[in-house]
Amino acid sequence: MEMIIGIVAGILTSVSMVPQLVKVIREQDVTNLSPLMIGVLLSGVGLWVVYGLMLKEWPIIISNAFSVLVNTTLLVCYFMFRKRS
Amino acid sequence: MEMIIGIVAGILTSVSMVPQLVKVIREQDVTNLSPLMIGVLLSGVGLWVVYGLMLKEWPIIISNAFSVLVNTTLLVCYFMFRKRS
Numbered sequence: 001m002e003m004i005i006g007i008v009a010g011i012l013t014s015v016s017m018v019p020q021l022v023k024v025i026r027e028q029d030v031t032n033l034s035p036l037m038i039g040v041l042l043s044g045v046g047l048w049v050v051y052g053l054m055l056k057e058w059p060i061i062i063s064n065a066f067s068v069l070v071n072t073t074l075l076v077c078y079f080m081f082r083k084r085s
Numbered sequence: 086m087e088m089i090i091g092i093v094a095g096i097l098t099s100v101s102m103v104p105q106l107v108k109v110i111r112e113q114d115v116t117n118l119s120p121l122m123i124g125v126l127l128s129g130v131g132l133w134v135v136y137g138l139m140l141k142e143w144p145i146i147i148s149n150a151f152s153v154l155v156n157t158t159l160l161v162c163y164f165m166f167r168k169r170s
Contacts, residue, residue, distance in 0.1 A: 002139040009136055012129030016122050032117065037101050044097030051094055051144070054087040059136070060145075 006059025014066045021070055030081045033074065042071045091144025099151045106155055106162075115166045118159065127156045
């Protein structure tokens with residue numbers, strides 16, 4: 001039961017980050033992104049993955065690993081697109 | 086040990102959402118916010134709170150309860166400031 005709630009929670013919070021990424025990739029505009037905040041968020045979700053591994057709770061591990069991926073892509077986009085403007 | 090990592094992770098992910106809220110309140114500009122995405126995120130973090138309560142893991146409960154608060158404020162701001170523009 002916790003597993004199901006955790007998985008649904010993970011899907012919802014993961015899905016809500018995707019439009020931000022799509023917008024940045026489509027518009028190639030990163031003026032509204034703060035690299036510092038992406039860095040802080042990246043450290044945070046990275047630690048959540050460690051926490052999930054310690055508890056052996058898969059919903060925590062998978063949804064935060066996905067967040068690590070999205071935020072790493074955002075950070076890469078930031079440095080790629082910043083040079084163009 | 087998990088507790089400490091969970092608390093640090095929670096603080097980092099929570100802190101990274103604050104600048105967004107400060108920016109919206111200061112500029113009173115919500116054109117870049119998507120109410121649908123805030124709603125999805127709100128349901129997601131709400132479910133994480135339920136999940137945390139089930140596992141009795143305080144770092145999950147507290148950091149997601151904080152996210153619920155930030156996102157509810159963002160949603161309220163959206164409907165308040167949308168009328169002005």
